[in-house]
Amino acid sequence: MNLTPDVWLEALAALLLLVGAVFLLVGALGMVRFRDFFMRLHAPTKASTLGLGGVLLASMLIQALRGQWSIHEMLITFFIFLTAPVSANLMAKAALHLRVDSKAGHQPVDQAKAEAKAAVKRRG
Amino acid sequence: MIETALQICVAAVAVSMLLCTWRLWRGPTAPDRILAIDTLYINVVALVILLGLTWQTELLFEAALIVAMLGFVSTVALARFITRGDVIE
Numbered sequence: 441m442n443l444t445p446d447v448w449l450e451a452l453a454a455l456l457l458l459v460g461a462v463f464l465l466v467g468a469l470g471m472v473r474f475r476d477f478f479m480r481l482h483a484p485t486k487a488s489t490l491g492l493g494g495v496l497l498a499s500m501l502i503q504a505l506r507g508q509w510s511i512h513e514m515l516i517t518f519f520i521f522l523t524a525p526v527s528a529n530l531m532a533k534a535a536l537h538l539r540v541d542s543k544a545g546h547q548p549v550d551q552a553k554a555e556a557k558a559a560v561k562r563r564g
Numbered sequence: 565m566i567e568t569a570l571q572i573c574v575a576a577v578a579v580s581m582l583l584c585t586w587r588l589w590r591g592p593t594a595p596d597r598i599l600a601i602d603t604l605y606i607n608v609v610a611l612v613i614l615l616g617l618t619w620q621t622e623l624l625f626e627a628a629l630i631v632a633m634l635g636f637v638s639t640v641a642l643a644r645f646i647t648r649g650d651v652i653e
Contacts, residue, residue, distance in 0.1 A: 454569035457614075461576035464610055468580030471587050471603055477595055480587075484603035495573070495610045502566060502617055510622075516609065516629050523636040527602055530643035535595040537647045 446505065453501040460494025463487045476543040477535050485528040493517050570618050577614065581607045598642045605635025 470483025496513045503510055581604060588600035609628045616624030641651050 450565050454565050457566070457569045457573050460610070461573035464607060465576045465580045468583040468603060468607070471599065472583045477593060477599075480596065481599060484584075484599065484606070488603055488606045492606055492610050495613055499613050499617055506620070508622065512625055512629075513613070516613075516625070516632055519629070519632050519636075520606065520609070523632075524606075527636060527639040527643070530640055530647070531595050531598055531602070534598065534643040534646040535593070538593065538595065540593050540595060 449501065449505055453498045453505065456494050456498035456501065460491045460496075460498060463491030463494060465491075467491060477540045478532070478542055478544070481528060481532060481535075485524055489520055489524045492520055567618075570614055574611065574614050574618070577607055577611045581611070594646055595643075598639060598646075601642070602635060602639045605631060605638070609635070 464487070467484040467487030470487065471480050474480045474483060496517045500510070500513045503513075584600050584604040584607060588597055588604065591597045591600055609632050612624050612628040612631060616622070616628070645651050
């Protein structure tokens with residue numbers, strides 16, 4: 441087994457590919473398994489974006505190893521990294537507009553109400 | 565080594581696309597379905613790039629860029645349609 445730098449770079453590219461694919465899979469799995477929409481919004485918008493970033497980085501490395509060095513995978517990475525938060529924000533706004541049910545409850549609001557009631561009782 | 569990793573990655577992305585399709589079909593509310601479509605678009609970008617690497621062609625990167633742009637525009641349009649009732653006011 442000859443350990444030239446190319447072998448290490450190939451191993452790095454393969455590792456990046458696998459990490460990216462695992463992140464994409466975890467994002468989709470979280471979207472399927474979580475309980476309400478606001479939890480489900482978390483998984484794909486973070487994990488899938490990172491996974492795509494890893495795949496694109498690996499793609500740049502593999503192209504460079506094949507002698508076709510190019511930067512335009514970076515363009516897709518920047519585009520996705522810029523647009524994913526915007527679309528997640530818009531989806532969360534749409535869900536708030538529709539008053540989608542949240543499993544988190546309203547504990548801060550309930551607590552504030554209870555404290556206000558206790559203050560009124562103490563004063564009266 | 566890279567060929568094996570590419571095959572494993574294509575399989576993983578295909579499985580995650582199936583999971584997204586399940587959420588798209590099942591999703592109890594409309595935002596769930598929009599989220600499923602958005603994730604499906606991201607997975608399609610990854611799949612197109614992986615297939616471009618497998619077939620050793622440069623042509624598919626432009627396709628991936630166009631898919632990414634279409635994904636963003638369609639997500640924004642659907643979310644705005646739900647929020648405002650209209651895409652372009």
